[in-house]
Amino acid sequence: MSESSICQVRATVMQYDDGNKRxxxxxxxxxxxxxVQIYHNTVANTFRLVGRKMQGDQQVVINCPIDKRLKYNQATANFHQWRDxxxxxxxxxxxxxxxxxxxxxxxxxxxVLSAHADSGYSSLPRPVQNGPSPEELEQQRRYHSHDFSWGWGGADVLVSVSRGEMKVLL
Structure with a gap:
């Protein structure tokens, strides 16, 4: 994975207990x-926040994706919060x-996430394409397929020619 840390700090990771209001x-x-570190995956252009205890077994206490819709609040100079x-x-x-x-x-x-989303491109890498592009397929279809219509004895006839076959569509 192509992740790099863009910031590293020391903090106590907290969760709000809604039942006990604390x-x-x-x-x-x-x-x-x-x-606590913020990681940037440069291939997928995603971010996540990971926190590990500094003592003992270095337990992971948070592994949270960062989404462009995340509402980040600097509640005080030393305490910041957000919701997932x-x-x-x-x-x-x-x-x-x-x-x-x-x-x-x-x-x-x-x-970065907002600018990337506003550019109109997906944050996922584009798949490698094997074969003709959609534009090339459309050109081939147009080259090998022709629709025409003409009037014949008072009735309109629609004829479709595709891959050497002629179909009369009434």
């Missing part, structure tokens, strides 16, 4: 710092500088 740290071991399809996520940064670095990375990812 933020809770993700993963085991409570409120420990994680190494299932969760509300938050990062409690160890410093304002780390928060600024992460915000710059996130805004860059969102700008």
């Amino acid at each position: 933020w809770v740290p993700t993963g085991e071991g409570g409120q420990a710092f994680s190494r 399809a299932r969760n509300v996520w938050g990062l409690n940064f160890c410093s304002k500088e780390e928060a600024i670095l992460f915000a710059d990375g996130m805004m860059h990812a969102l700008e």
Whole structure:
């Protein structure tokens, strides 16, 4: 895979517990710092956010795709949040500088995704085509197929010639 890290910070990864109306740290071991990175897949032009605990087994505490519709909120200087399809996520940064670095990375990812979507091209790589293009197929069809009509004894007749066969369409 062609992924590269565009930003790396230290933060506590949090999820909002809607039932208890409070933020809770993700993963085991409570409120420990994680190494949080934004990765860019240059082939597919996609981004994702990955966080691993810095202590112990380096447990993955978040692996979240970044979508152009993501609503990113810098709630405070040290706490930023966003929502995906299932969760509300938050990062409690160890410093304002780390928060600024992460915000710059996130805004860059969102700008790239929005600009790419606005260009009218799919974010998926184009498949390699074996054989004639759609334009070439249309040219071949037109070359080998002719439709004509004429009047004959008061009745209109439509004739279609395709691949050497003539069909009379009334």
